[in-house]
Amino acid sequence: MNVDHHPTADTLCDLPLSFQPVAFRVQRASQPWAVREAHALRRAVFCVEQGLFVGDDRDAIDAHAQLLVACTTVAGECDQVVGTVRIHQAEPGVWWGSRLAVHPSFRHVGRLGATLIQLAVSSAHAQGAHTFWAHVQQANVPLFTRLHWAHIDDLTLHGRPHARMQANLAHYPPCHAPDWGFMTQGTAPRGAPSGASA
């Protein structure tokens, strides 16, 4: 996919709100174009929208992390990336999730954030996770609490208030097929391109 042709997150926020039903696939990113679009979405969200990083949010963890994506679909196949998260194992059995992002035009429409969290924890569980952590922005603590995460303590990261939270693995049965992942239904703004560029 050519993300250079996609409007920025800022311009996408101004699109008229006319919605159409759409199916999404949430899966491990297996194609180079999906990895590129996921990184472009992360830059748009964490560098442009939130200003947490300058230029690029990638770090050393990306070299060994597994990248998951939420995509719009065409005939059941992943078409354009509209959400992403990454997971990595920090020590045997101890996994972390980070860089959860959903394109602004696709938030609150298809449970994409919740489904990315589901696949993140369930696929780590299938790979032997006994503990799954995340540093969660304070504004998103209620979302994670509803999804059976425990609020452990508070800290400041990148100059912003965060919470260290732990997933209750009993609510995340192992997913052994992350390359297939999950399907979810929702609505999308009519005519809105689904990718994002930084």
Ligand SMILES: CC(C)(COP(=O)(O)OP(=O)(O)OC[C@H]1O[C@@H](n2cnc3c(N)ncnc32)[C@H](O)[C@@H]1OP(=O)(O)O)[C@@H](O)C(=O)NCCC(=O)NCCS
């Ligand atoms: C946080 C984020 C990933 C959520 O994605 P999303 O696709 O909108 O979330 P979902 O639609 O899956 O949310 C699931 C449910 O939680 C609710 N929810 C979502 N974000 C919430 C929040 N911050 N607080 C409380 N509830 C929230 C949704 O309304 C939805 O409710 P419903 O089941 O009654 O419909 C998205 O808002 C985002 O990308 N934000 C910017 C980047 C960011 O903050 N990343 C997270 C860093 S910790």
